[in-house]
Amino acid sequence: MIDLVGYGAFFLTTALIFSLVTLGLNLQWGLTGLFNVGLAGFVAIGAYTSALLTTPDDPAGLGGLGLPILVGWLGAMLVGGVAAALTGIATLRLRSDYLAITTFGVAVVVQLVALNAQKLTGGPFGIGFIPRPFGGLAETPLLFNLSNLAIVSAVTLAAYLALEHLTRSPWGRVLKALREDERAAISLGKSARFYRVQAFAVGGAIMALAGALQAHFIGFIAPDNYLSILTFQVWVMLIVGGSGSNAGAIAGSVLVWAIWAGSGTLTSVLFAPEQQARAASLQIVAIGVMLCVILLVRPNGLFGERPRRARFGKLTKSTASESGS
Amino acid sequence: MSLQFVVDGLLTGSMIGLGAIGVTLTYSILRFSNFAHGDFMAWGTYATLTVVGAIAAMFGKVAPIAPLSFGWPLIVALVVGAAFTALLALLLDKVLFSRLRKQEQAIIAVMGSFGASMALRSLLEFIFTSRPTYFSRAIQIAMPVGFGIRITPDQIALLILTAALVLAVHLLTTRTQTGRSMQAMSQNPALARIAGIDVASVVRVTWVIGAALACVAGVMIGVLVQIRPLMGFDMLLPMFAAAILGGIGSIPGAVLGGLIIGLAEAGAVQLIGAEWRAAVSFIILMAVLIVRPIGLFGVRER
Numbered sequence: 314m315i316d317l318v319g320y321g322a323f324f325l326t327t328a329l330i331f332s333l334v335t336l337g338l339n340l341q342w343g344l345t346g347l348f349n350v351g352l353a354g355f356v357a358i359g360a361y362t363s364a365l366l367t368t369p370d371d372p373a374g375l376g377g378l379g380l381p382i383l384v385g386w387l388g389a390m391l392v393g394g395v396a397a398a399l400t401g402i403a404t405l406r407l408r409s410d411y412l413a414i415t416t417f418g419v420a421v422v423v424q425l426v427a428l429n430a431q432k433l434t435g436g437p438f439g440i441g442f443i444p445r446p447f448g449g450l451a452e453t454p455l456l457f458n459l460s461n462l463a464i465v466s467a468v469t470l471a472a473y474l475a476l477e478h479l480t481r482s483p484w485g486r487v488l489k490a491l492r493e494d495e496r497a498a499i500s501l502g503k504s505a506r507f508y509r510v511q512a513f514a515v516g517g518a519i520m521a522l523a524g525a526l527q528a529h530f531i532g533f534i535a536p537d538n539y540l541s542i543l544t545f546q547v548w549v550m551l552i553v554g555g556s557g558s559n560a561g562a563i564a565g566s567v568l569v570w571a572i573w574a575g576s577g578t579l580t581s582v583l584f585a586p587e588q589q590a591r592a593a594s595l596q597i598v599a600i601g602v603m604l605c606v607i608l609l610v611r612p613n614g615l616f617g618e619r620p621r622r623a624r625f626g627k628l629t630k631s632t633a634s635e636s637g638s
Numbered sequence: 639m640s641l642q643f644v645v646d647g648l649l650t651g652s653m654i655g656l657g658a659i660g661v662t663l664t665y666s667i668l669r670f671s672n673f674a675h676g677d678f679m680a681w682g683t684y685a686t687l688t689v690v691g692a693i694a695a696m697f698g699k700v701a702p703i704a705p706l707s708f709g710w711p712l713i714v715a716l717v718v719g720a721a722f723t724a725l726l727a728l729l730l731d732k733v734l735f736s737r738l739r740k741q742e743q744a745i746i747a748v749m750g751s752f753g754a755s756m757a758l759r760s761l762l763e764f765i766f767t768s769r770p771t772y773f774s775r776a777i778q779i780a781m782p783v784g785f786g787i788r789i790t791p792d793q794i795a796l797l798i799l800t801a802a803l804v805l806a807v808h809l810l811t812t813r814t815q816t817g818r819s820m821q822a823m824s825q826n827p828a829l830a831r832i833a834g835i836d837v838a839s840v841v842r843v844t845w846v847i848g849a850a851l852a853c854v855a856g857v858m859i860g861v862l863v864q865i866r867p868l869m870g871f872d873m874l875l876p877m878f879a880a881a882i883l884g885g886i887g888s889i890p891g892a893v894l895g896g897l898i899i900g901l902a903e904a905g906a907v908q909l910i911g912a913e914w915r916a917a918v919s920f921i922i923l924m925a926v927l928i929v930r931p932i933g934l935f936g937v938r939e940r
Contacts, residue, residue: 348745350673350752403924407931409745410671414878415927417673418920421875429913541871545756548749594763601757608750609737 322458332566337519343556351416354423357539359389359521360528393521398514427536439535555614643904651900652800656855658880658892660848666824666887676870682853686719705791727849762867879919885936
């Protein structure tokens, strides 16, 4: 019974960290229409930044400033936000596909740096000994898991409330206006690119914060945590939940993570150990097919509303004419 | 620094360039960037490998053609593999992409291709496991050709094959009615439709060319490097970078872009180290997007 509660807390903590990433993606894609297929890179940036800021001094590496965890989280948001802003500045005046390709490249490069800049990132072995909040409670796993769940829930709730507020604020209304009728919004004197860069940066900062939270929750990070499979999972979560809705983003994350963890447990029960790597790839196939089916049948997600968005064709043309003028 | 990087770069560049042709055609005619293109490459290679295995089972061991490491089975298998890849692309278009392209936002198709890419790649891992494999384990002796450059017979054959294919595709798209229809579709789909162009057939030709070339590029990687389920996915960024560097829609541009990126990668491997190779395409991509987003031979979008 106690075990079950402990596992439940662990499961929910992971799911809520995923929801935080999904919330960031929802701001970028659901609200603003910016396509990010490299979000694993931004999550990794956050995790590594916070790890480097907070780990105890290490003579072999460059990092290890031993700062408080909160500073690590703020630093992660800052660096993640700046990285996203730079990506946005370089590509947001162009066709939306270019942003997709560039973010994909960002994830590749972040992965490369994590693997090869050994002095900074520990290379393939990653960074260990990341301070954990309530590390003193690690003796009693249940209490430890519950206190972590509390802290992650609080951060997710704060992000949710802030995003809900932002969505309804004048700033959020400009983003919606840009999405629904870019030309009209521009004619009212709103700079499309400026607002989009802001939304992309805030989204990136939230993703980085999620990465940092996860790093401190597990206490250890390695490049393998941030492969394209992560990007893919989060996209499925957002699409299942219905892009555009913050509550949907959280619900979709918990649901998809439950399916993922459940099918993972199922394969480990059903298959022999040497077959498990193969079974795990079948699990990814299933989720990939699920994403395609949802896109075909209900492109606005299981809980999403019917489209309110402007037609993409219109969007591209006006972007093109804007960049051409 | 040894001039060997020129040969290495041209070979990598050929693989990237052949792949980038498909990316650039899909982007300009079907109007979405296909993230599953790399996985066409991997699927084509594994299909070819399977056919090679089947031929070996039927005819026993076939001696390779004099200086090359492979014999007629690989050539036959490549044709079958390319046909299979083309069918795979057509099938995916029928069940997925053609429906997603009809939806209001074109970016939905990109997302679908991302999901399809993940599923295709993992399916390969399921069938063949992620262990690398090879067409031939024979080691070829590289011949010196002067200036400190060495090249193997396989490499020469594949460079000639690339040149022939690029020329063929270029002639097809510039000199035939099908090619002109493709250009019309990429420049103005609505007008092309009104002018009576058979849109469905243009779409089919686009997929067939892109997928068949992806298969050839994949087999080249298989012959010269190794075969892995991830081989195509790892080529995705270089292919996108090459297509954008050359200018979306331009076939000579895609090939030239591929060669430039291949040479830059090979140079970087010599100067900085092999582990940073993948960053080269990203740096070139960013530079193009900032300085000249329409690429070398691109036309401004209408």
